[in-house]
Amino acid sequence: MTDIHLLLYRLAELMLDQEQHILPVDLLFDDAQLGDFVKSIAIDSPYQQMLLEGVLTESVREEKLLVSFTVEGYFHHVLGEVLSSQYNELGMEDILVKLNKSEWTHLPVGISLMLVNLVQNGEYLFLIRALEEQVDVKILIPSIAQVLVIGKQTDFIYRIDVPEFWSKVLNAMLDKTNYNVIGEVLTQLPASLSLKLLNDRIARQLPADILREIKEGGSDSGSVQNYFLDFYLGNYQQVLENYKTSNTSHLTESEWLCIISTLIDTGNFDDAVHLLKSDHISDAHAIEKLRLLAIGYHGAKHHQLAKTAIDGAISQSLFKFGSYHFKTAELLNLSGLLSLANEEFKRAESDITRALSVFEKSKGNSNFEFVSSTGNLALVAYHSGRLKEAIRIWMDVIQLLSNIGMEYHPETALVQKNLAFAYIELKNPQQAEYFAQKALQIFNTSGMQQTSSYRDCENIL
DSSP states (O other), X not given: OOHHHHHHHHHHHHHHXXXXXXXXXXXXXXXXXXXXXXXXXXXXXXXXXXXXXXXXXXXXETTEEEEEESSHHHHHHHHHHHHHHHHHHHOHHHHHHHHHHOOOTHHHHHHHHHHHHHHHTTOOHHHHHHHHXXXXXXXXXXXXXXXXXXXXXXXXXXXXXXXXXXXXXXHHHHTTTOHHHHHHHHHHSOHHHHHHHOOHHHHTTSOHHHHHHHHHHXXXXXXXXXXXXXXXXXXXXXXXXXXXXXXXXXXXXXXXXXXXHHHHHTTOHHHHHHHHTTTTSOGGGHHHHHHHHHHHHHHTTOHHHHHHHHHHHHHHHHHHTOTTSHHXXXXXXXXXXXXXXXXXXXXXXXXXXXXXXHHHHHHTTOSXXXXXXXXXXXXXXXXXXXXXXXXXXXXXXXXXXXXXXXTTSHHHHHHHHHHHHHHHXXXXXXXXXXXXXXXXXXXXXXXXXXXXXXXXXXXXX
């Protein structure tokens, strides 16, 4: 361990002992391990280096010189390392007692990171014990997610059958776009539980084979219905049948929105608009309501109403969330698509480019929304006659989809279908047939033989 590591670890250790994230420098003077470092004024001393590099910060409060870690996240990282090193010495019971008694807000975060370190080293006992003691799930989620990603010794986690617990775990994993792992988790859980957990955000990202496995496993679950599952499997008639035959008084707003989306996707635009104007959707979903109204009006050929609705949604999103929020970007992306449909190519490109910028700034390029929006930019290029540019962008999209575990997802097949059409227009039948065949392979495994996209690819061949 270098002197700098020794300094930082010992400092975090003292902060843990004192349960303070800011310490008097005088306290460090008297410490056997830190005293010489802190007293030295040499510019190359570890303490002075950490101050110069901004890792540590000195401040004065009530005439006392204090020191703290400059970045809280880095402090938590070091604290987690310190707790990991103390684990064998203190034992899990002492750490759990300390956690239960302490009111220091940094301790749970440190223990959470300690758990991740332990799991990465193949040590699961503390996590199991913490689960038995019903330690706050927020503390456990990072390590649980790590266990699921590693994929070893997971039986003890799958014994938990509490929907709220798994909902928090899956949402935490969604933030890291672990779609394949999420799919594996849902197939390992009891089918009735998976059906309860499968919300719109999860279902839209999972490949069809995983969704089908969940559906087949849940066939004996009786009254447990999942509109999102059928919607993303393309079973639109099943969604509508469930809607018509079920008691709709217990539907959540998300389920209503799924039903309305199904009506839109099946061309029942007037019915969709009618439901949107009813009282099923509260003001809490006002922006989503306007978004769907824009699509519904557009489908019903009420283009001015569609424009008014999408502009209203964007305006509300800007007011509520600001310019650099995911929701604002989604709406800009939709506005671009509506403009594209009306052959307003400049506005379409402008809106989609703005959306892409927000998606990338907020979560990078490893998220489905960024990838999908990039594909829409290719559509603008294609319909503007810039075929080579469209092909280049779509090839990038295929790579991006592969990067987030969607290489064999129908979304990839749709991009391949678009590439096939672009190559036809460039009079390159070999490449067109190649991408049409690739798309058909995915459509076949996804059960999408009845779709117009499937027929389009067949016609190319």
